[in-house]
Amino acid sequence: MLNLARTQAQAQGLPYAGIVSAQDAWQLVQAGKAVLVDVRTNEERTFVGYVPDSLHVAWATGTAMNRNPRFTRELEAKAGGKDAVVVLLCRSGKRSALAAEAAAKAGFTHVFNIAQGFEGDLDGQQQRGHSGGWRWHSLPWIQD
Incomplete structure (x- = not known):
């Protein structure tokens, strides 16, 4: 699954490892083969919902969506290093692409x-x- 995503990413000229579906991401997380990191704001997670046990490193913060200057450092610390397999989630896949x-x-x-x-x-x-x-x-999610 990840090899296919890498091959497709290279063919598309993406600057990161690749794109996976939500279902594939969940399968990877459930199998212990990846960590899921939600890059949305705290407000989005609170009012819209989030994936249980997902990690959180905001790509941008607040209603002004100011870029988090510590994003990569926080990601490294929470994901367990730069060699970890990480799947990034945002509202629509656009911010998570920038974060990737x-x-x-x-x-x-x-x-x-x-x-x-x-x-x-x-x-x-x-x-x-x-x-x-x-x-x-219909993948797992909860709301505060």
Whole structure:
């Protein structure tokens, strides 16, 4: 699964290891082959929900979405080093792609983006949660 993601990433010219589906990410985490890191804000996790036992390292913070200047250092500390297999999750897969790129530039060799994120892509009514994403696939999540 990860080898295929790497091959596809190389073919697409991605600057990080690859993209995995939410289902594949969960399978990897359940098998102990990856750690899941949620890069959304604290507010998003609180009000929208999050994956139980996921790690949290915000890519950006607050309503202004200010970039977290300590992101890669915090990721390294929480994930267990730059050689850990890490799958990154955000709302839609866009911020986690930026976070994956930054992590790869910082020396992480096995960092993957979760396609469609936690809530999925926008639908025809400009709403999320109706097409793709972690929750849409009925994967485990909780809300405070």
